[in-house]
Amino acid sequence: MNGFLRFGLLLAGLIVVLLLTLAAFQLPIVDSVKLIFDGAFSDKFAWSRSAVKMTPLLLTGLGMVIAWRAGVYNIGGEGQFVVGAIFGAAVGKGLIGANAAAIPGGSLLILVVCAIGGALWAWIAGWLYVRRGVEVVISTILLNFIAIQLLGFAVSGPLQEQKRQVPQTDLLPDSLMLARFDRQTDVHLGTVLALVMAVVLTIFLYRTVAGYRLRLVGDNPKVARVNYIDPGRVQLSAMALSGAMCGLAGGVEYLGLVGQLGTTFPQQWGFLGIPVALLGGLNPMLTAGAAFFFGALFAGTENLARFTPAGTTIVYVIQATAVLAYVGLSGLKKARPKPEEETESTPS
Amino acid sequence: GSTGDTAKTETKEGAPAASGEFKVALLTLGSVNDSGWNSMAYEALNGIKSDMSATVDNQEVPPTNAKDALRSYAQKGYNLVFGHGYEYNEPMAAVGPDFKDTIFISSSGGKTASNVGAFRFYLEQSFYLAGMLAAKQSKTGVIGSVAVLDIPSINSTLKAYEAGAKAANPNIKVLPPVYFGVENDIAKAKQLTESIIAQKADFVIHQANAAAKGVFDACAEKGVSALGSNLNQNSEKGVVASAFIVAKPAFLQLAKSVKDKTFKGEIVLVGMDSGTIDFEINPEYKSKVPADLIKLLDETKENIRTGKLVVPKDEF
Amino acid sequence: MTAKSGLHVENIVKRFGSLTALENVSASFRPGEIHAVLGENGAGKSTLMGILSGFVVPDSGTVMLNGNPVPVGRPFDCKRLGIEMIHQHFTLVSEFTIAENFALSRLPGLLSSSEVSARAEPSLAAATRLGWELEPGRRVSSLSVGAQQRIEILKALGGDAQVIIFDEPTAVLSPDEVEDLFRVLRQLKSDGHVVILIAHKLSEVLSIADHVTVLRRGKWIASAPIADVDERKLAEWMVGELPPPLAERKGTELVPGLVGQDLTVLGDRGEAAIKNCSFEIKRGEILGIGGVDGNGQLELAEALVAVRPVAGALNFAGKQVNAEEMRISYVPQDRQHDGLAMGMTIEENLLITGHRKPMLRKGPFLNFRALNQWANELVKRFSVKANSPADRVAGLSGGNQQKVVVSRALDEQPDLLVVVNPTRGLDIRATEYVHSKIQEARDAGAAVALFSTDLDEIYALADRVMFLSRGELIADTGAESLFGAKA
Amino acid sequence: MILQYATPVALAATGETIGQKSGVIYIGLEGSMLAGAFFAMLAAQSTGSPWIGLVAGIAAGLLLALLFGWFTIRRGIDQVVVGTAINLLALGVTGTIYRTQFGKSGTLLSVAKLPPVFGKIDAVEILLLLSAIGLTWVLQKSALGLALRATGEYPKAAEAAGFSVARLRFIGVACSGIFAGLAGAYLSLGISGSFAENMTAGRGFVAIAMVTFGRWKPMWVLAAALLIGFAESLQFTLQAAGVQAPYQLLIALPYLVALTVLVVVGRGTVAPAALAEPYVKGD
Numbered sequence A: 001m002n003g004f005l006r007f008g009l010l011l012a013g014l015i016v017v018l019l020l021t022l023a024a025f026q027l028p029i030v031d032s033v034k035l036i037f038d039g040a041f042s043d044k045f046a047w048s049r050s051a052v053k054m055t056p057l058l059l060t061g062l063g064m065v066i067a068w069r070a071g072v073y074n075i076g077g078e079g080q081f082v083v084g085a086i087f088g089a090a091v092g093k094g095l096i097g098a099n100a101a102a103i104p105g106g107s108l109l110i111l112v113v114c115a116i117g118g119a120l121w122a123w124i125a126g127w128l129y130v131r132r133g134v135e136v137v138i139s140t141i142l143l144n145f146i147a148i149q150l151l152g153f154a155v156s157g158p159l160q161e162q163k164r165q166v167p168q169t170d171l172l173p174d175s176l177m178l179a180r181f182d183r184q185t186d187v188h189l190g191t192v193l194a195l196v197m198a199v200v201l202t203i204f205l206y207r208t209v210a211g212y213r214l215r216l217v218g219d220n221p222k223v224a225r226v227n228y229i230d231p232g233r234v235q236l237s238a239m240a241l242s243g244a245m246c247g248l249a250g251g252v253e254y255l256g257l258v259g260q261l262g263t264t265f266p267q268q269w270g271f272l273g274i275p276v277a278l279l280g281g282l283n284p285m286l287t288a289g290a291a292f293f294f295g296a297l298f299a300g301t302e303n304l305a306r307f308t309p310a311g312t313t314i315v316y317v318i319q320a321t322a323v324l325a326y327v328g329l330s331g332l333k334k335a336r337p338k339p340e341e342e343t344e345s346t347p348s
Numbered sequence B: 001g002s003t004g005d006t007a008k009t010e011t012k013e014g015a016p017a018a019s020g021e022f023k024v025a026l027l028t029l030g031s032v033n034d035s036g037w038n039s040m041a042y043e044a045l046n047g048i049k050s051d052m053s054a055t056v057d058n059q060e061v062p063p064t065n066a067k068d069a070l071r072s073y074a075q076k077g078y079n080l081v082f083g084h085g086y087e088y089n090e091p092m093a094a095v096g097p098d099f100k101d102t103i104f105i106s107s108s109g110g111k112t113a114s115n116v117g118a119f120r121f122y123l124e125q126s127f128y129l130a131g132m133l134a135a136k137q138s139k140t141g142v143i144g145s146v147a148v149l150d151i152p153s154i155n156s157t158l159k160a161y162e163a164g165a166k167a168a169n170p171n172i173k174v175l176p177p178v179y180f181g182v183e184n185d186i187a188k189a190k191q192l193t194e195s196i197i198a199q200k201a202d203f204v205i206h207q208a209n210a211a212a213k214g215v216f217d218a219c220a221e222k223g224v225s226a227l228g229s230n231l232n233q234n235s236e237k238g239v240v241a242s243a244f245i246v247a248k249p250a251f252l253q254l255a256k257s258v259k260d261k262t263f264k265g266e267i268v269l270v271g272m273d274s275g276t277i278d279f280e281i282n283p284e285y286k287s288k289v290p291a292d293l294i295k296l297l298d299e300t301k302e303n304i305r306t307g308k309l310v311v312p313k314d315e316f
Numbered sequence C: 001m002t003a004k005s006g007l008h009v010e011n012i013v014k015r016f017g018s019l020t021a022l023e024n025v026s027a028s029f030r031p032g033e034i035h036a037v038l039g040e041n042g043a044g045k046s047t048l049m050g051i052l053s054g055f056v057v058p059d060s061g062t063v064m065l066n067g068n069p070v071p072v073g074r075p076f077d078c079k080r081l082g083i084e085m086i087h088q089h090f091t092l093v094s095e096f097t098i099a100e101n102f103a104l105s106r107l108p109g110l111l112s113s114s115e116v117s118a119r120a121e122p123s124l125a126a127a128t129r130l131g132w133e134l135e136p137g138r139r140v141s142s143l144s145v146g147a148q149q150r151i152e153i154l155k156a157l158g159g160d161a162q163v164i165i166f167d168e169p170t171a172v173l174s175p176d177e178v179e180d181l182f183r184v185l186r187q188l189k190s191d192g193h194v195v196i197l198i199a200h201k202l203s204e205v206l207s208i209a210d211h212v213t214v215l216r217r218g219k220w221i222a223s224a225p226i227a228d229v230d231e232r233k234l235a236e237w238m239v240g241e242l243p244p245p246l247a248e249r250k251g252t253e254l255v256p257g258l259v260g261q262d263l264t265v266l267g268d269r270g271e272a273a274i275k276n277c278s279f280e281i282k283r284g285e286i287l288g289i290g291g292v293d294g295n296g297q298l299e300l301a302e303a304l305v306a307v308r309p310v311a312g313a314l315n316f317a318g319k320q321v322n323a324e325e326m327r328i329s330y331v332p333q334d335r336q337h338d339g340l341a342m343g344m345t346i347e348e349n350l351l352i353t354g355h356r357k358p359m360l361r362k363g364p365f366l367n368f369r370a371l372n373q374w375a376n377e378l379v380k381r382f383s384v385k386a387n388s389p390a391d392r393v394a395g396l397s398g399g400n401q402q403k404v405v406v407s408r409a410l411d412e413q414p415d416l417l418v419v420v421n422p423t424r425g426l427d428i429r430a431t432e433y434v435h436s437k438i439q440e441a442r443d444a445g446a447a448v449a450l451f452s453t454d455l456d457e458i459y460a461l462a463d464r465v466m467f468l469s470r471g472e473l474i475a476d477t478g479a480e481s482l483f484g485a486k487a
Numbered sequence D: 001m002i003l004q005y006a007t008p009v010a011l012a013a014t015g016e017t018i019g020q021k022s023g024v025i026y027i028g029l030e031g032s033m034l035a036g037a038f039f040a041m042l043a044a045q046s047t048g049s050p051w052i053g054l055v056a057g058i059a060a061g062l063l064l065a066l067l068f069g070w071f072t073i074r075r076g077i078d079q080v081v082v083g084t085a086i087n088l089l090a091l092g093v094t095g096t097i098y099r100t101q102f103g104k105s106g107t108l109l110s111v112a113k114l115p116p117v118f119g120k121i122d123a124v125e126i127l128l129l130l131s132a133i134g135l136t137w138v139l140q141k142s143a144l145g146l147a148l149r150a151t152g153e154y155p156k157a158a159e160a161a162g163f164s165v166a167r168l169r170f171i172g173v174a175c176s177g178i179f180a181g182l183a184g185a186y187l188s189l190g191i192s193g194s195f196a197e198n199m200t201a202g203r204g205f206v207a208i209a210m211v212t213f214g215r216w217k218p219m220w221v222l223a224a225a226l227l228i229g230f231a232e233s234l235q236f237t238l239q240a241a242g243v244q245a246p247y248q249l250l251i252a253l254p255y256l257v258a259l260t261v262l263v264v265v266g267r268g269t270v271a272p273a274a275l276a277e278p279y280v281k282g283d
């Protein structure tokens, strides 16, 4: 595979487009590029910033890989992310009350519950699809909207802080937070967890029987059916696993970064997992690469917004052009599109 | 391994230079072009820039990123970082001990340290007056309010609005606040305003920021009175009075105290006494307000200013 | 008729990556002639036809029609010039009605009303001319493969085509349907069309074609008038030598096997596709089940392999059929729909059954070393034309795709073997090989249900024959009348 | 009025129906709407004519859709990835221009609104009703519709019939873009008389959901959008009437209604078979 050469070409084209964008918005090009680069890579703070942003992206991206590989077009990562965190916060609230320090493995418990929460939320859409034929695309869009409202309700109702003033949960004690490597940076154990998950998922998809069946169902559910594999069951499990991964992302964001939930907790990570996964060709390891690309891009452009008059909005423009440049060039370079003549099937 | 936020302080390179340059940053949750809460702070920041010839910067920062943003500014030698919202108080308390040379101030919030403080705008005072005006002037006997989110900073003002209304007219019916839930959704704000006008409300106050246009529009179309908030919005169509914040003097004073190194980490309550909070009737509408009501409002304002009347406010 | 009239291809080259599908191929197709193109699976026949009709862009070479160059790679222009193709894999919109499919190919442009019934008229008229009855309002997805092919042909006949290309039209047809199709071909020929036919059965070719061209591994081998060749000669051109005849049946003992009693099976739309059928297939026996496609073959086959619920008693060796305890192998009729995962590699497609083999697993994991070895061997044994088992099946020719499906089903000795048109689209050599493997399975004690629309195949292989007609199984009472029955 | 508030989503969803019928799922719908809203406002503000504004809004929505088309149809790149980027781009470009031009002064932005034509009904609302009927006709009775549907079901068949799949899909996605632009323009000029950053607030996504909800039939899609519009206005009325329920529940009401309807209705017409699948001409 000459993937590396391709990647290099993409990177070059991408930089050109970025420069043009900056010029279009009359930002000093050299300084801006330096700010973006510094924001993503210059020192340990920058690297940590990139890693922190990569973490939820990678986990939700992996979640999307699982579902899309099974042929279920889950676009409900955002809702699953949020509901996972809500579940985790419920346990967190209990642990705070029960003097958390006394409970070993409290963070692990919260993470597991987050995964379960995300899995349940995704399972709803999966069940609707498998048993009632409701397209996942629509049910997950609707469930995303509902999840956001559920969060609002949770943090101003049952999970609200003790003082009952602000719609947010109580801050978790340090003993429950994921370990950080350096108190000066935000990067936390969740990043390692996400990378481990990418490896685990690679092994699962390509090395195990269950992973093979999942891919087979995604490719042709009818073939699976006549070979005694129940596509519905596989897709339902895939959906739950996918949701678990997104829920875990929510948990990692909660335990690793913020320590409390409020209405501003959702930052679109669940949604952005989709382009990340697709950019990674629905392959876990390449998805890790895509997540890092996005993470660094976010970290860098944020830095640009921080120290220039360029606001968040220009950041969006830069991000959009970067993504388009990347995929555009990869489209140009695509050595050989998949042969259509034989991939389309005979109507029966 | 993990390190708690209370561990020993590390000194960072890039601490404020002795060059005398004064650097101020502002963090907001939303766009500073929201014609409301954030744009008010942005104006004040520009006031600091021009009056104190400071270097200023501003950024939209969600709370999840707050610590990173605070550290970056501190590392770049910023002397003062404003976080315009209670959401920034916790991150400031967490980061503050590491950067003793930078002062962190959030709008609202309860945690303080030697270099961490909070500002509390007593906007309730002017909402109280708005409630009085509405209650007295309402022909239907029903008034209402439209808000973007169910959050304490908003709810506290709406409670004061209700308290003022009840104080002026015990028989007034104050509809419970209604929320449209999505920032910047003008159409929803408008639709929601129409639905409370359908409940007979003829005075509507808002906490809708950029979506306020929808509230005013609905009021103007249905011929009811709108009340502006956060900024003086008396020039908008259909607005009869505004309850607002004049942020610049307060921000400036604070910035000066930081520059003079007289700042103490504390929670500062700024209200009508310092002229930061104000209430003003639209001059065009003034003719429709009976003289005794104007007198009552003026007296109440004076009582608030001198502390004789303490308007209720929530803690958050 | 000038020397230039007709369709001429010259020096066509087409490569797919490192594989050369066509190497400097030239040929002439004349009006008023049925011209057969022959070759083994993967020889490049479909690719050449794709180039003639504009669907495939050649790397170099020219196509001329009546002395004028045909723009390559532009199906619309080819169609306008009068080149129509009946594809090996149909180009019908299965969600559309028959009439809508006809109308679609007769639209003058985008800016008009669809006038479905008016535009479908020429094709419907052609149907009447050919004596085919159709319900224009019926959805194509509800038609049998044979009926769909008629729609595909009628679509082409609705315009004023000069060249009509048939890519393996006979592969799924019953003898009657084949005869009917040949009637159509002759009529087209006498109308002065250029008719190009791809077929694997040499007897069919010899009975209908006027001229043959043979390809082998992408190279032109020979062209000759039909009078100059015989079956032996053609086979020699195609494969170099003729395969040995079928082995005689070994005298194995018959043991009780699959018994079905009063079986009723529902189709996808809830209709009773199989009604009260009873039969027995002993171990060591092949039951041939003939009949026109669409009479319940798919449903019965799926019921036998226990993937479709069935009412009635279905027992194997006295016990209820239980997929867990016995080995069932299945070759479905529609390879692309039911047999292959088109986005996966050859190896992964072999794994569809292989992943259950203990030798290819290590606990929950796949044993890759064993897997590669196994896949390589299968590919070699069934001579699937590919660079390696890691190639994607989508890039294989139709026949080679079929080999993948068949090989994984026949790889291990099954108790029950259910095959539906197992040699659809296979060349002579591959057909012989598959036939011998089916016999081998039988001889080793499998109960075999052979569904086929090809009478020759049934009579060559089956020990007993039954026929499916409108969901009912009928004992062999002389095939002719039954094949006459329309679905 | 329910019709008025439901119009933006209904318009965008009707246009998207055509796009999806041709096999393109335009995830950038939200972006086209936002660009439509902004450029309509900008043009109306500088010319004083809401009609010119409408045209500008449509043009902006169309332009983004064509950009999307270039990437997905010509280059065969994944529709979800490009759509996401288009949304970001629209958010960024409208936000940036808006911030440099407006909203600093503290006064709210006001532009001339569309005048009503019949009583309270305005031209766009009429257009919405007409286009649902018109597009139904196009899909069912016109040559274009037949070819579009074939492209969405089985592109190879459309190509075999002599049509360019790419051209048909461009027509489809252009339709999505035009209607989304109009929907956005209506949001800013018909309803709000103003603009605020990201004022579309997820309506594009709701519209995409409505296409599925309405089973890819323009009239049903319109009905679905109106049903959701009704649920929305119901929740506002309930809030205003002081109903004792968490307001988050009320805000979620429309989505819960949609989900419930889908659970009850269950399996219906299925999506166009080739939806979101890139088509590369056989080579």
Ligand SMILES: Nc1ncnc2c1ncn2[C@@H]1O[C@H](COP(=O)(O)OP(=O)(O)OP(=O)(O)O)[C@@H](O)[C@H]1O
Binding pocket: A339, A340, A341, A342, C016, C019, C021, C039, C040, C041, C042, C043, C044, C045, C046, C047, C048, C088, C385, C394, C395, C396, C397, C398, C399, C400, C425, D283
């Ligand atoms: N789109 C494609 N991509 C890659 N390889 C292809 C493609 N289409 C055909 N090939 C290869 O080109 C060769 C010729 O294929 P073609 O389909 O023309 O064979 P054929 O003679 O029609 O065979 P069959 O009788 O099995 O249908 C085969 O080896 C096939 O694998």
Ligand SMILES: Nc1ncnc2c1ncn2[C@@H]1O[C@H](COP(=O)(O)OP(=O)(O)OP(=O)(O)O)[C@@H](O)[C@H]1O
Binding pocket: A227, A228, A229, C322, C323, C324, C326, C327, C328, C329, C356
């Ligand atoms: N070769 C076969 N022929 C017929 N049926 C089979 C065959 N292989 C498997 N099955 C059926 O498929 C079912 C599942 O297969 P298998 O036990 O190999 O998979 P599994 O990983 O254990 O999955 P499950 O969790 O469904 O049990 C079996 O119960 C059996 O009925």
Ligand SMILES: [Mg+2]
Binding pocket: C045, C046, C047, C088, C397, C398, C399
């Ligand atoms: Mg072929």
Ligand SMILES: [Mg+2]
Binding pocket: none
């Ligand atoms: Mg099992």
